[in-house]
Amino acid sequence: MIEKGKIGVHQFTVLTILFTVGSSILIAPSGLAHAAKQDAWIAAAVGLAIGMGMVFFYNRLTVRFPNTTLVHYSREVLGKWAGAIVSFLYFCYFFILAALVLRNIGDFLTTQVMPNTPIQYIHIFFLLVIITGIRSGIETFARTAEIFFPWMIFFFLIMVFLLPAKFDIHHITPILGYGIKPVIKASLPMISTPYMELVIFLMIFPFINNAPKARKAFLTGVLIGGVLLIIISALSILVLGADLTARQMYPSYSLAKKISIGNFLERLEVIMAGIWFITIYFKLGIAFYASIMTFAELFRMKDARPLYLPFGMILIVLSVIAYPNITSFVSFASKIDFPYSFPYAVVFPLLIWIVAVIRKKGQA
Numbered sequence: 001m002i003e004k005g006k007i008g009v010h011q012f013t014v015l016t017i018l019f020t021v022g023s024s025i026l027i028a029p030s031g032l033a034h035a036a037k038q039d040a041w042i043a044a045a046v047g048l049a050i051g052m053g054m055v056f057f058y059n060r061l062t063v064r065f066p067n068t069t070l071v072h073y074s075r076e077v078l079g080k081w082a083g084a085i086v087s088f089l090y091f092c093y094f095f096i097l098a099a100l101v102l103r104n105i106g107d108f109l110t111t112q113v114m115p116n117t118p119i120q121y122i123h124i125f126f127l128l129v130i131i132t133g134i135r136s137g138i139e140t141f142a143r144t145a146e147i148f149f150p151w152m153i154f155f156f157l158i159m160v161f162l163l164p165a166k167f168d169i170h171h172i173t174p175i176l177g178y179g180i181k182p183v184i185k186a187s188l189p190m191i192s193t194p195y196m197e198l199v200i201f202l203m204i205f206p207f208i209n210n211a212p213k214a215r216k217a218f219l220t221g222v223l224i225g226g227v228l229l230i231i232i233s234a235l236s237i238l239v240l241g242a243d244l245t246a247r248q249m250y251p252s253y254s255l256a257k258k259i260s261i262g263n264f265l266e267r268l269e270v271i272m273a274g275i276w277f278i279t280i281y282f283k284l285g286i287a288f289y290a291s292i293m294t295f296a297e298l299f300r301m302k303d304a305r306p307l308y309l310p311f312g313m314i315l316i317v318l319s320v321i322a323y324p325n326i327t328s329f330v331s332f333a334s335k336i337d338f339p340y341s342f343p344y345a346v347v348f349p350l351l352i353w354i355v356a357v358i359r360k361k362g363q364a
Contacts, residue, residue, distance in 0.1 A: 002296050002304050005139030005207060012208050013217040013224075014149045015142055015282065016201065020194050020225025021152075022283035023104045026250050026276045028190060028229055029236040031334060033245035035186035038172050040242065041234035043186035048226030050187070051195025054345065055222050058202060059215040061353055064362035066211045070202040071297040074348075077356045086348055087298045093344045094200055094291035095311075099319040100329075101284040102127060106319065107326050108276070112253060123316045127288075130281070131308045134289045138207055141289070145282050152278045155271045156228065162259045162268070163235055171241045172234070190229075192338040194283075196345035198222065203290040249326065288315065 007015075032040035065073040070090060075083030105126055106119040114122070134141050176183070201218065208214040232252050236245045239258050245251040256272040292311060296304035323329045332340075356362050 002293060002301065005137040006209050007139055007142040007204075007207055009208065009210050009213045009217045011142035011146050012204075012214055013221040014145045015204075015286065016198070016218055016221025017225040017228075018145055018149065018152070018279050018282040019200075019286050020198070020222050021228050021275075021279040022194055023101055023276070023280050024190075024194050024229055025232050025279060026108065026252055026272070027104070027333075028193075029233045029245050029251045030248055031189050031330075032186045032233055033237065033242045033251070034334075036182045037178055037242040037246075038174075038237055039176055039178070039183050040186065040237055040245065041172075041230050042176070043183045044190055044226070044230040044233045046183060046187040047190030047195060048223070048230065050191050051198070051222060051226060052219065054195055055198060055219055057353075058199065058349065059218060061202065061349055062205050062211065062215060064353070064356055066363065067206050069206055069293070069297060070199075071294055073356070073362065074352060077352050077359065077361050084298060086352075087294060090344060090348070091291055091294040091298060093341075094203075094287055094294060095315070096318070096322065097197060097200070098284060098287035098291055099315055099322050100332075101280060101287055102315060103319040103323045103329065105280060105284070107329065108250065108253075111326070112250065113273070120316065120320065123319055126281075126284075127312050127316060130285050130288055131312055133281075134285050135305055135308055138204060138289065141282075141285060148278050148282075152275055155275045155278075158268070158271055159235070159256060159259075159275075160231065163239055163255070166258050166260075167238045168241070169238070171239075172237050188338045189333055192341040192345075193333065194225075195222070196338075196341040197287075199345045199349060200286060200290045202349075203293055204286070249330075288312075 028044070029040060032043045036043040065076075068076070071083075071087040074086045074090075077083065078086060102123055106122045109122050110117060110119050133144060205211070205214065205218075208217075232255075236251045236255050239255055240248070240251060244254075248254050253269055253272050253276075256269040259268045259271075260266045288308075288311075292304050292307050295311075296307060301307075323332065
């Protein structure tokens with residue numbers, strides 16, 4: 001394997017929390033409220049339940065292949081050529097995910113913070129920070145996550161404690177007023193983003209010090225991240241109402257603007273922006289790192305570091321071409337993302353596991 005670093009179980013938990021929260025904390029409440037109305041938080045809970053089931057399955061796959069990456073055991077189980085094709089498809093999936101996350105950053109900053117700044121410059125500067133963070137390997141990156149994680153939790157708790165004065169309990173009733181069907185419909189995009197994307201950690205799992213404890217940490221991290229998303233969805237509905245939440249592109253950012261304590265503590269949207277910058281930095285870092293590692297291992301390279309800069313340049317162009325505007329992103333997230341992610345999150349891992357059992361590959 002190209003990566004020589006090792007990360008601790010606690011660091012892995014932090015990475016999974018930050019990745020799960022990722023960009024979803026800012027954009028997920030809008031899509032949930034659009035389909036499920038006041039039951040958006042229930043749809044988020046349904047997504048978490050299914051996401052936990054997927055993580056349990058990924059853990060079973062890591063039991064069989066505890067010390068190798070997804071690329072390695074794809075070749076071992078499916079054969080040289082079929083395994084190489086699947087691995088290349090995963091590289092494309094991880095790389096396009098990185099492009100989507102990078103575009104999320106650009107869209108947010110150009111619409112909410114710096115409307116006169118060309119989006120390409122934002123992408124360039126943010127990606128340079130990402131490359132600087134991951135060039136030293138996953139061990140250094142995980143330690144950085146451990147430093148920033150308490151700040152993310154601190155900002156989140158400020159949001160939770162300062163908003164109850166703005167609650168309107170009528171916004172969240174009647175519970176299941178439109179039935180269960182809208183809740184299921186709303187949960188599908190939530191399942192695809194972020195829970196289906198967790199397959200990316202199959203490229204990181206071999207670098208964790210204690211594999212048995214890491215499986216528990218995987219479940220714990222996703223559970224905590226999912227609960228945070230449920231809370232932010234419930235807060236958005238309780239404060240803004242279902243209609244306003246559905247109409248806002250970034251409802252949780254608008255939510256922070258509602259904070260008002262006396263006449264001096266107001267418009268604390270910088271708190272939500274702080275949470276989001278921390279979580280999306282690590283989500284983009286993990287996605288870009290996994291895509292580079294997948295490519296490097298697929299082509300049997302000894303060092304992946306020379307790939308970061310050229311692939312970063314390609315990523316900047318791809319982020320603009322693949323998602324030309326916010327409307328195309330909303331259409332992709334609501335209609336295309338689930339069927340697009342399903343083969344990578346479910347079909348290919350299940351195929352690898354079944355063939356491994358039949359051919360008696362890996363550890364039983």
